[in-house]
Amino acid sequence: MAQEKLLLLKNIRTKGYAADLAAYRAAGGYKALEKVLGKSQGGMTPAQVTEAVKASGLRGRGGAGFPCGLKWTFMPADPKDKPNYLICNGDESEPGTFKDHYLLMNDPHLFLEGMILGCYALSCHHGYIYIRGESMYLIHRVRKAIDELYAEKLLGSNILGSGFDLDLTVHPGAGAYICGEETALLDSLEGKRGQPRFKPPFPAQAGFNGCPTTVNNVETLANVPFIINNGPEAFAKLGTEGNSGTQLVSISGHVQKPGVYEVEMGHNLKSLIEDFGGGVRGGLKLKAIIPGGASSPIMRPESIDIPYDFDSVMKAGSMRGSGALMVFDEDTSIIELANRTIRFFNHESCGQCTPCREGTFWLKNLIRDFVDNAGSEELMQRVDRVAGSILGNTICAFGDAAGAPMQAFGRVFPEEFRKHFLR
Amino acid sequence: MPTFYLDDQPVDFKQGETLLQAADRAGIYIPRYCYHPGLKITAQCRMCLVEITDMGNGRGMPRLQASCATPAAENMRISITSEKALNAQKTVNEFQLVNHPLDCPICDQAGECDLQDISFLYGTGRSEMNYEKRVSGNRDVGTFLMLERNRCIQCSRCERFSRDLVGTHDFAVFNRSHEVSFDTYGDHRIVHRFQGNLADLCPVGAITQRDWRFRKRAWKLKKTPGVCTTCSTGCNITLDSHQNHIYRISPRENLQVNRWWLCDEGRINFRGLNYHPGSSGPGAGPGKKTPRLEEPQLKARGKARDGGWDGVLEALAPLLKEVAAAKGSVAALADTHATNEELFLLKTLLAEGFGSDKLFFPLQKGKAELRAPAGLEDTFLYSLINTDKSPNTAGAQALGLKGLDGPDALKGALGGKVKIMLVLGSPWEDDPIAGDISTLADLVIYLGVGGNAWSKTADVVLPGFTHAEKYGSFVNRNNLVQRIRPAISPPPQARDQVRTLCSLLGALDREANHADGRDVLAALGAAEGPFKGLNWEALGDGGMPLPGKG
Numbered sequence: 004m005a006q007e008k009l010l011l012l013k014n015i016r017t018k019g020y021a022a023d024l025a026a027y028r029a030a031g032g033y034k035a036l037e038k039v040l041g042k043s044q045g046g047m048t049p050a051q052v053t054e055a056v057k058a059s060g061l062r063g064r065g066g067a068g069f070p071c072g073l074k075w076t077f078m079p080a081d082p083k084d085k086p087n088y089l090i091c092n093g094d095e096s097e098p099g100t101f102k103d104h105y106l107l108m109n110d111p112h113l114f115l116e117g118m119i120l121g122c123y124a125l126s127c128h129h130g131y132i133y134i135r136g137e138s139m140y141l142i143h144r145v146r147k148a149i150d151e152l153y154a155e156k157l158l159g160s161n162i163l164g165s166g167f168d169l170d171l172t173v174h175p176g177a178g179a180y181i182c183g184e185e186t187a188l189l190d191s192l193e194g195k196r197g198q199p200r201f202k203p204p205f206p207a208q209a210g211f212n213g214c215p216t217t218v219n220n221v222e223t224l225a226n227v228p229f230i231i232n233n234g235p236e237a238f239a240k241l242g243t244e245g246n247s248g249t250q251l252v253s254i255s256g257h258v259q260k261p262g263v264y265e266v267e268m269g270h271n272l273k274s275l276i277e278d279f280g281g282g283v284r285g286g287l288k289l290k291a292i293i294p295g296g297a298s299s300p301i302m303r304p305e306s307i308d309i310p311y312d313f314d315s316v317m318k319a320g321s322m323r324g325s326g327a328l329m330v331f332d333e334d335t336s337i338i339e340l341a342n343r344t345i346r347f348f349n350h351e352s353c354g355q356c357t358p359c360r361e362g363t364f365w366l367k368n369l370i371r372d373f374v375d376n377a378g379s380e381e382l383m384q385r386v387d388r389v390a391g392s393i394l395g396n397t398i399c400a401f402g403d404a405a406g407a408p409m410q411a412f413g414r415v416f417p418e419e420f421r422k423h424f425l426r
Numbered sequence: 427m428p429t430f431y432l433d434d435q436p437v438d439f440k441q442g443e444t445l446l447q448a449a450d451r452a453g454i455y456i457p458r459y460c461y462h463p464g465l466k467i468t469a470q471c472r473m474c475l476v477e478i479t480d481m482g483n484g485r486g487m488p489r490l491q492a493s494c495a496t497p498a499a500e501n502m503r504i505s506i507t508s509e510k511a512l513n514a515q516k517t518v519n520e521f522q523l524v525n526h527p528l529d530c531p532i533c534d535q536a537g538e539c540d541l542q543d544i545s546f547l548y549g550t551g552r553s554e555m556n557y558e559k560r561v562s563g564n565r566d567v568g569t570f571l572m573l574e575r576n577r578c579i580q581c582s583r584c585e586r587f588s589r590d591l592v593g594t595h596d597f598a599v600f601n602r603s604h605e606v607s608f609d610t611y612g613d614h615r616i617v618h619r620f621q622g623n624l625a626d627l628c629p630v631g632a633i634t635q636r637d638w639r640f641r642k643r644a645w646k647l648k649k650t651p652g653v654c655t656t657c658s659t660g661c662n663i664t665l666d667s668h669q670n671h672i673y674r675i676s677p678r679e680n681l682q683v684n685r686w687w688l689c690d691e692g693r694i695n696f697r698g699l700n701y702h703p704g705s706s707g708p709g710a711g712p713g714k715k716t717p718r719l720e721e722p723q724l725k726a727r728g729k730a731r732d733g734g735w736d737g738v739l740e741a742l743a744p745l746l747k748e749v750a751a752a753k754g755s756v757a758a759l760a761d762t763h764a765t766n767e768e769l770f771l772l773k774t775l776l777a778e779g780f781g782s783d784k785l786f787f788p789l790q791k792g793k794a795e796l797r798a799p800a801g802l803e804d805t806f807l808y809s810l811i812n813t814d815k816s817p818n819t820a821g822a823q824a825l826g827l828k829g830l831d832g833p834d835a836l837k838g839a840l841g842g843k844v845k846i847m848l849v850l851g852s853p854w855e856d857d858p859i860a861g862d863i864s865t866l867a868d869l870v871i872y873l874g875v876g877g878n879a880w881s882k883t884a885d886v887v888l889p890g891f892t893h894a895e896k897y898g899s900f901v902n903r904n905n906l907v908q909r910i911r912p913a914i915s916p917p918p919q920a921r922d923q924v925r926t927l928c929s930l931l932g933a934l935d936r937e938a939n940h941a942d943g944r945d946v947l948a949a950l951g952a953a954e955g956p957f958k959g960l961n962w963e964a965l966g967d968g969g970m971p972l973p974g975k976g
Contacts, residue, residue: 179602181602196599201467201468201469201470201492201495203497349603349604350602350603351602351603352602352603352604353602353603353606354580354599354601354602354603354604354605354606355468355470355580355582355606356470356471356472357459357470357471357472357473357518357521357522357579357580358472358517358518358521360521360580360603360604360606361521361522361524361525361604362521362524363603363604364524364525364560364603364604365521365524365555365557368557385554392514392517392518392520392521395488395489395490396472396475396489396490396514396517396518397472398469398470398472398492
């Protein structure tokens with residue numbers, strides 16, 4: 004039986020962990036912050052922190068898997084005219100993902116320590132934490148944790164006597180999927196309608212309020228304390244080549260034990276479902292999985308005996324994305340799944356780019372035909388063509404997120420579509 | 427100049443220019459809906475996607491890029507005709523039409539619609555979208571505009587114009603996905619003075635001008651370049667006419683003057699330019715027929731003597747000669763809606779015919795009428811409307827006419843009752859002085875187009891042409907000389923003011939025989955003076971700076 008590899012969930016898995024500042028400190032929390040900012044151990048410069056994160060090979064856990072340390076080096080090292088900003092993306096809107104929510108709710112200080120370290124590395128003096136407004140309780144939770152830090156002078160001016168000042172603000176989003184896209188998030192944070200911006204300029208050049216900005220996922224930042232405490236090598240040793248560390252996997256769907264599990268990068272995908280998810284519930288057979296949230300292409304059970312990390316899943320024709328594993332048993336109708344998926348994407352498209360705005364609307368209607376048992380070979384090809392025409396032709400990745408899974412449904416499960424042909 | 431290659435054709439670009447901007451300057455058309463040179467770039471319509479086979483560093487881009495937003499780089503190689511690019515143009519255009527009603531037969535934009543043109547050029551010609559389209563109603567959004575939301579293709583030009591240039595934020599984005607709509611908040615109606623530009627900017631027939639809707643099909647229009655006469659800015663316009671009727675005035679691009687914009691006063695101006703036979707008399711106004719002077723008149727003691735042009739001029743000649751011979755005092759008052767050519771001939775007539783230099787015009791103080799809201803000072807739009815409501819004050823000044831502040835100043839400058847006074851246009855027409863001219867002169871000769879207080883009380887009335895009917899030139903407030911030309915033909919009995927002034931010169935045995943304003947400008951350009959070297963052809967449609975003013 005496979006075991007969890009606990010880096011991030013160590014405290015959470017400890018029975019009776021209170022998740023407040025005292026409990027976090029008792030469990031060895033804010034040691035990394037002492038190490039970096041405190042006088043006792045000589046401290047670390049921002050560049051050294053960035054270097055450590057870079058050496059650890061930490062990749063962004065939000066979905067794209069961009070190397071975190073590399074992203075940090077795009078920021079101006081010595082901000083003069085404009086302040087640098089670090090913004091934490093806690094929008095977590097990808098259907099099937101609930102790991103950031105779990106982490107923030109049950110151990111907010113782990114994330115906050117990472118956030119403070121990140122701000123220090125980027126010479127940022129005001130960080131923002133963007134959390135979707137639906138989960139107000141979560142926002143209260145994080146705000147309470149921040150209040151604890153201010154009370155203990157771990158936030159505010161001159162943290163630990165280092166001369167480093169930092170304020171953190173929690174900003175509730177208004178609940179749009181697209182606001183999880185980093186530039187749409189910035190617009191939303193600025194008080195505008197959340198719409199992705201075209202790049203260049205990238206956020207590191209002109210982001211929040213036109214200032215250099217880095218946007219990181221909650222889980223990504225939560226990894227930073229471990230890297231500082233144990234050194235980048237300890238982190239890089241975990242996982243597979245190019246995919247270091249552990250990962251939080253949100254398993255949902257037709258499994259016995261849905262939930263958030265922490266495993267090493269590259270853990271076998273099949274084992275995730277069977278050993279942690281407890282296998283398909285009700286003794287049914289596995290029909291399909293979606294390995295990285297609703298925007299990743301569907302996979303057949305035959306092709307899931309692969310390591311679960313960014314590169315391996317990509318090689319298998321899908322995406323690891325945000326680590327949202329959705330499991331479907333043999334009673335699932337793929338057409339209904341496709342219908343639900345495209346309705347979601349149509350509803351959530353910001354409406355800016357033509358292919359995505361009109362394409363998702365068209366696809367929704369096409370899939371509806373299959374739901375009504377009025378499909379045909381021609382319509383199947385049209386689904387593929389329309390979805391393919393959205394791919395890569397939009398400002399942000401939403402177009403890909405909507406188009407790729409729709410193409411995959413027809414490619415991976417053509418027989419399911421044929422069942423719904425007009426007879 | 428650095429160069430990139432569009433389908434192997436070298437294109438020069440300026441630093442910071444995007445691919446589409448450079449291609450535009452080189453005369454290569456890349457299809458677009460949301461891009462407009464006067465607005466911020468959003469790259470959202472995706473119609474201008476190009477394939478970048480080489481970023482200038484030997485590497486290509488895996489994805490197509492929006493050429494309107496991608497900065498050009500040295501030695502970049504891009505294609506708009508590669509298979510990938512053509513396919514993208516085809517599919518993006520197909521998507522544009524997914525929720526567009528295709529009601530071209532009843533749409534006012536048809537014939538000048540970007541969506542229509544681009545669909546014919548780049549589209550597939552057939553539709554595979556056989557589902558019900560999005561339907562949202564029409565709305566009355568402004569004093570000048572109607573919004574037909576079904577036709578909207580969500581290019582956001584209206585929103586960007588309202589937000590970034592006018593600053594009124596009238597248009598906003600509502601809803602998401604295919605239900606996105608560009609609309610005003612609640613019952614808010616747009617009232618600012620630049621509304622017509624929204625209709626121009628709209629690439630489809632979603633925003634239309636009220637007084638253009640359902641009046642004429644766009645492809646029937648004759649387009650005559652002209653200059654707006656509603657203020658001293660001299661915005662470049664196009665007079666859209668059909669069968670001798672002007673249906674619309676729209677802005678004409680001139681980066682030195684008005685860029686792409688025109689205020690609503692300038693647009694409404696077309697209403698006064700159309701001549702309807704037998705419509706002389708009061709009742710001018712929006713939508714109403716224009717009162718026009720149709721016949722030359724010579725009145726003696728309140729009784730009109732009708733003799734046509736020949737009769738009137740024959741009767742007038744001895745009167746003029748008599749005053750000239752007796753060295754009687756003669757003065758002229760010209761409105762600065764007159765062209766340089768008319769003012770020049772009027773000056774010649776006064777100087778050579780009567781030895782007089784009493785040539786006056788009502789001087790309007792020019793300054794920007796509107797103050798731009800904070801933060802929009804450099805958006806230019808608000809500087810368009812000037813308080814000087816005449817197009818040629820600078821021309822009158824250049825020709826040496828004396829500007830007067832008001833009718834009282836005129837009385838002082840005349841220094842008592844004069845023998846003959848020539849009135850050109852309608853200076854101070856609303857002032858009592860216009861109805862009380864017998865205290866100013868023994869004989870008042872009026873040259874103008876419309877019936878007003880001057881024409882009612884003048885002894886001689888000589889009907890002329892409007893600026894839509896004649897050749898000529900104006901000098902705008904920045905000393906740019908710009909030309910006008912006829913778009914429609916005048917009433918049969920009216921005569922070009924230039925010809926009339928020539929006739930008056932001829933009555934005093936002065937050699938003057940100019941066919942129209944172009945001839946006079948040639949004479950003006952040939953002589954020493956502020957216009958030296960100019961001629962009508964050389965002015966071109968963009969205008970030339972006044973030579974005398976550096």
